[in-house]
Amino acid sequence: MGKNGRVPAPNEPVTTFAALLTDEGRSLLAELRDHDPARELATATRLRRDHPAELVSAALGMARLRQRAVAKFGAEDAYRMFFTPNGVEQSTRRSVADYRAARFAALGIRSVADLCCGIGGDAIALARLGIRVLAVDRDPLTCEVARANAEALGLAELIEVRCADVAEVDTAGYDAVFVDPARRGGRGRIFDPEAYSPPLSWAIEAARRAPHAALKIAPGVPHEAIPDDAEAEWISDGGDVKEAVLWFGTAPGARRATLLPGGHSLVGAGLPDPSVRAVGRYLYEPDGAVIRAHLVADVASGFSGSGLIDETIAYVTADELRATDYASAYEITDVLPFNLKKLKALLRERKVGVVTVKKRGSAVEPEELRKKLKLEGPNSCVIVLTRAAGAPVMLLGHAVSA
Template sequence: MNDLDTFSLLLTEEGRTLLASLRDYDPSQELAVATRLRRDHDAGLVSAALGQARLRQRAVAKFGAADAHRMFFTPNGVEQSTRTSVATHRAQAFASHGVRSVADLCCGIGGDALALARAGISVLAVDRDPLTAAVARANAEALGLADLIEVRCADVTDVDTSGYDAVFVDPARRGGRGRIFDPEAYSPPLSWATSAALAAPFAALKIAPGIPHEAIPPQAEAEWISDGGDVKEAVLWFGTGVTPGAFRATVLPAGAALWAPAPLEAPPVGPVGRYLYEPDGAVIRAHLVAEIVSRCGGRLIDETIAYVTSDAPYVSPYTSAYEITDQLPFNMKKLKALLRERGVGVLTVKKRGSAVEPEEVRRKVKPSGPNAATVFLTRVSGAPTMLIGNPVARPTPPLP
């Protein structure tokens, strides 16, 4: 029995009932659970259901429990699919530009297609792998979106997209040896995806957030997206009406977007002030740290380090703020003595521009006491430095 035949077993009434019964099962008890279930069900079905139940549990972090426990997954699909919050943000961007139909090329298990359909957009979802296409089709049906999503098993390079308002391409960026860093080694290559995008009225290409800026097509607006503080992906937009070559950093769940039409001048560098700002990863990837410096009226602590400082407080969704109490040359004994004097037992260690690992610091200083502090291992004007401080709480938004 091949993988597609095995998956088909899960779509039967017996398979769906068995999967529903495994929603809260403990994977550590799998042997006992499998033994019990095989008394009443085919061994192949039991094995497939247990595997799918594990994938659903992993997928909750990306899709939420309500959807994840109705959907179907492959191991690669869980790993590589877009999380719902990011897919929803992108689908809303398509809808805001009047897009009513999208050719979703390299659709995977259908995460983006589902978000597009929920935004009221008709989707052609294409993937060349038969099992992946079958999973995408099952997900559209499971979430009640089959009327808006047509799934086709085909090579995306053979698909005519001329009848669609927009194109979305999510090339495969993993191979047999792991992640692929060369955009021309994507499947399909970035050059092909760019050609497909330029042929459409509106388009978006999902790419790795670490893409070199020089590899970004000049016709595109580039967006880096973080969610909950973690950079998730980058997107190249075509046909938005924004100046080509613009860079944008979007911070979710706030939905805040920092934008610059062109590369910014190098920001000033100066001494550490009362406040230190740690820009969101999307801001750093988009090379927009200089915009933060400009907005807060501050400076960098080192020309090669993405820490911003100022003497006055600055509140922004694009940064985490800290009030600095101490600045020391790198010296572990002095740090240990200072933390002991302050009674610091809850220690957060951050590093940027330092080879020392946070766990090494914790092991050597042995924090103990009722108080908390944050230590930054970094460089200030080229010199290894330790900065000690505490987070500045964001103001609570007023109630509507």
């Protein structure tokens, strides 16, 4: 039901969005670029004196979405683009889309069928490299938004937007297929790949029919769900794991971790798990993409005499400091059984007022620990709450760079 009990017409969201593409709508959006959400009521009241109430509401909603989208797309693109709430939430961040588009281009791909295109983030990245894109989505509003984005960024000649069920689209004339299934439902994030829309099994079959393909999936996908003929790549950006991608037509069976913004890419060599050893002078914390890709052993192999501190914990220890793009390094000064009273006394003695708390395999919550420590002093340290050889420990030290 809409306001006053009115049932919205099926195409009403599309009609409302279309009003934002008029001169009046664009003028309102330009005026709202830097608006303060805390003053939205006053802003809406003022604007409604000169503009229809529904257009003002739509413009304010789009202004909020643009502000949220800056983190993913950058201000230059975000304030020219159009969004839906789901589109902002589920779209690929620009750095990741640009990286994936560059991989397609390096394969010699000149045309891509982008299935489940959403608001067009990946289609835009592909088109910017001169790749022709068929962007398909079954939601009429999403398609209109994707079409408007292609137009706004000057890419309409390279991006054809089609409103259709992806299962009914013939992709035979395209060099590659890209599928980004919906991984959120009415109850939030979906963890079962067969509950994606469309299901992962359908996406895999669509990929196998194309010369090349990439399927975007959740980074927590079980490795046993990855088909043998796919290359699996986990991508992190700024240290946060963003997604996993199954590539077809590249390197079947390979496991890869890629770290952005540097573009460092580690391909697994199928090494056995490192042995467990006592905590040494240095602790290495592999990037999340490395851990998800099960490539901790590949990182550990770069350090002489290295090993895991615990067979279930992805911390590597060694007695040497060596540069690596795939892990953060810490020099460890203290290895102690976890004891809050002793930790407080030690930090007080060393006049530590600032701590960075890291945890892996510990039930202690960092924020709760900080409250209990009651820190004072000019010095700082890193506290790692974890397990070593099966026992809870606290490691004290500081970040270092080789």
